[in-house]
Amino acid sequence: MHTDREACYRAVKSRDRRFDGRFITAVHTTGIYCRPSCPARTPALANVSFLPTAAAAQAAGFRACKRCLPDATPVIRSGISLPMSQGGRCV
Numbered sequence: 739m740h741t742d743r744e745a746c747y748r749a750v751k752s753r754d755r756r757f758d759g760r761f762i763t764a765v766h767t768t769g770i771y772c773r774p775s776c777p778a779r780t781p782a783l784a785n786v787s788f789l790p791t792a793a794a795a796q797a798a799g800f801r802a803c804k805r806c807l808p809d810a811t812p813v814i815r816s817g818i819s820l821p822m823s824q825g826g827r828c829v
């Protein structure tokens with residue numbers, strides 16, 4: 739039933755960076771949310787919720803962890819071109 743939850747928890751326990759940006763761990767005992775690779779001690783599975791985005795965690799009343807900065811998770815952007823880097827010089 740909760741295989742997704744267990745898979746998420748495994749990722750958090752192993753601090754697997756590949757899951758950064760894929761989900762957010764909200765810790766009920768502390769009221770903060772973390773990215774999967776957070777260096778802080780992994781809370782008990784009963785005390786965490788897994789949310790799809792940092793925004794969802796914020797909406798649920800959690801605050802961003804200061805150690806792993808889940809709001810700063812790099813989002814892979816594609817198709818963004820910077821005009822200055824294409825031949826033009828900004829002096």
Ligand SMILES: [Zn+2]
Pocket residue numbers: 771772773776777778803804805806807
């Ligand atoms: Zn954290």
